[in-house]
C-alpha cells in the first residue's frame with residue numbers, strides 16, 4: 002500500500018478501519034466512482050491526525066486478506082455483499098442470482 006498523505010496538511014494519514022456502507026444512502030460520498038454495483042460496498046477509511054479529514058477508498062484497493070486477488074473480473078452480490086467471479090451464475094454464499102449473468 003502506498004503511503005497516504007493528507008492533501009491539505011501533507012502529513013501521513015492513519016488507517017481507521019473498514020466499513021460496509023450502503024450505496025443508496027452514501028451517493029454523496031462515492032457518486033463519482035466507476036464500477037459501482039448495487040448493495041453494500043466495503044470501504045477503507047483513513048483520517049488525517051492533524052486536521053481530521055476523512056478519506057474513503059474502495060476496500061478492494063486495500064485488501065490485505067488475500068481473498069480477492071487476481072485479474073479475473075468480479076462482481077459483488079447485491080444481497081450479501083460478497084465478491085465472486087463474474088462468470089458464476091449466482092452468489093456462492095447466499096445463492097442470489099448474478100445481476101451481470
Ligand SMILES: [Zn+2]
Nearest residue numbers: 007010049052
Ligand atoms: Zn490534514
Ligand SMILES: [Zn+2]
Nearest residue numbers: 078081092095
Ligand atoms: Zn450473496
